[in-house]
Amino acid sequence: MANVTVIGAQWGDEGKGKLVDWLSNRADVVVRFQGGHNAGHTLVVGDQTYKLSLLPSGVVQGKLSVIGNGVAVDPWHLLSEIEKIAGQGIVITPDLLVLADNACLILPLHRDLDQAREAAATKKIGTTGRGIGPAYEDKVGRRAIRVADLEDREALVAKIDRLLAHHTPLRAGLGLPPADGDALLAELEAIAPKILAYAKPAWLTLDEVAKSGRRILFEGAQGALLDVDHGTYPYVTSSNTVAGQAAAGSGLGPRSAGFVLGIVKAYTTRVGEGPFPTELFDEVGQHLGTVGREFGTVTGRARRCGWFDAALVRQSVALSGIAGVALTKLDVLDGLQTLKICTGYRLDGRDIGYLPAGLKAQAALEPVYEEMDGWSESTQGARTWKDLPAAAVKYVRRVEELIGAPVVLLSTSPERDDTILMRDPFQD
Known part of the structure; x- marks a missing residue:
């Protein structure tokens, strides 16, 4: 049985929440390995809708869930979630959730700095204003808490002074x-017992899980095109979102990543500022946004919508070593x-097949x-390949050819069971 790493292969919001929830049934442990509470995963289970930001999706299934060291953690938001x-x-409970004891904290001063910078900027990045970027800055600046x-008051006082x-x-x-350093110290001391109840060496927990042969699902946030190194910089998030981060952000070696599954929407969306070559401003763009209910889980911001960009996804396939993709929201078309x-x-008069680095x-x-015929029949709720219109099948096959990776899962609605499985990643 292979482990599986799930990442978004576009600009995020590809429907990872549903697919991770669906795959959690087949996993023993679910791990978040990067990002902060700027990520939003929506899970629809029966008549219940769960909106998660920091908690790994496995908690809904009662699976051991790990927040890895690569995640920037707002402790107050974690407790509220x-x-x-x-x-x-x-x-x-601490038996269900493990929080890496070497994960960095997002503090109120990070949120203040994030929001003040965005308000003052003439050219905005489009952050969520939740302090994730400044927290990662302090991490790489070696001054993070x-x-x-939280269990060492003397160290905490010294670190606050340095910060x-x-x-x-x-x-x-x-x-x-x-x-106010004294106020920050008091806030951290008040919350410390509640947070430390979940704190453990996550790498050690995961090493034991891996040696026991249990299956691990690594859950990425955002999307590969928002990667701080490989995305549309500077209009990116502040962490690495590609599959390689699953190792560094969890404490397991790179061989543990297993089958890399890229989540891809049947069209393209992004939230916030930055380049978007296939963005639509016409009635088709409005159709995609309205029918697809394209609003951010965390911020509620309307997403920009456009045609499927095979060149971008092909780039994500290469950058993350994607073995197969899950195609979502086909029914919106x-x-x-x-x-x-x-x-x-x-x-500049020449053909290129990738997104260049320069703004x-x-x-x-x-x-x-390339134009293709659409279809008038409904694909919503289809659960077998034969339930799809011929034109829809042709569209999926052409997507596979252009991105250089097979579609192994096809999602046809937000419902967990409305999923067509062509190949089980855990069996690969």
Whole structure:
């Protein structure tokens, strides 16, 4: 049995929540390995809808769930999420949830800095304002407060002093008052017992799981095109979102990643600013947004919508070593007479098949489209390949050819069971 790593292969919001929930039935352990509570996964189980940001999707299935060291953790948000999901009947205990003791914390001063920067910027990045970026800055600057620091008051005091030495001039430059170190210490000491109840060496827990032969599902957040190194920089998130981060962000070696499953929407969306070669501003774009209910799980912001970009997904397949994709929201294309797929770009009179790194080049890209017939029949709720219209099958097969990876799962509605399985990643 292989482990499985699930990542978004576009700009996020591809429907990972449903697929991770579906795959959790086949896994023993679910691990979040990057990002913060800017990620949003929506799970629909029967008549219940669960909206998760920090908690791994496995908690809904009662599976051992791990928040890895690669995740930036807002401890107050984590506790509020635990409380909220408890109100829906899912009780989170330390036997169910493991929080890496070497994960870095998102603090109120990170949120202040994030929001002040975005408000002051003439060219906005489009962050969620939740402090994730500044928290990762402190992590790589070696001044972050980590989960384990909550049990050592002496270390905590020293770390807060070091942190404020960096943040005080930043805040002054943005017109913010100095952060109150004593108040921060009191807040952290008050929350420490509740957070430390879940804290463990996550790498050690996962090493034991791996040696016992149990199956691990690594759950990515955001999408590969928002990767801080490989995405549309600077309009990216602040962590690595490609599959390779599953190893570094969990503490397991790279051989543990197993089958890499890329989640791909049957069209393209993104939230926030940044390049989007196939973005639509016409009635088709409105159709995709309305029928697809394209609003961010975390922020509620309307998503930008466009045609499927095979060149971008092909790039994600290469960057993450994607072995197969799960194609979601095929039903949103129902009723469109003609469909378009971007196969590459024109840039300064030449053809290219990838997204260049430079902002100027990205802005100048002209998508090259291939047209296909749409279908009038409904695909919503289809659970077998033969239930799909011939034109829909043709569309899926063409997507496979253009991205260089097979479609192993096909999702036809938000419902968990409306999924067509061509190949089980855990059996690979």
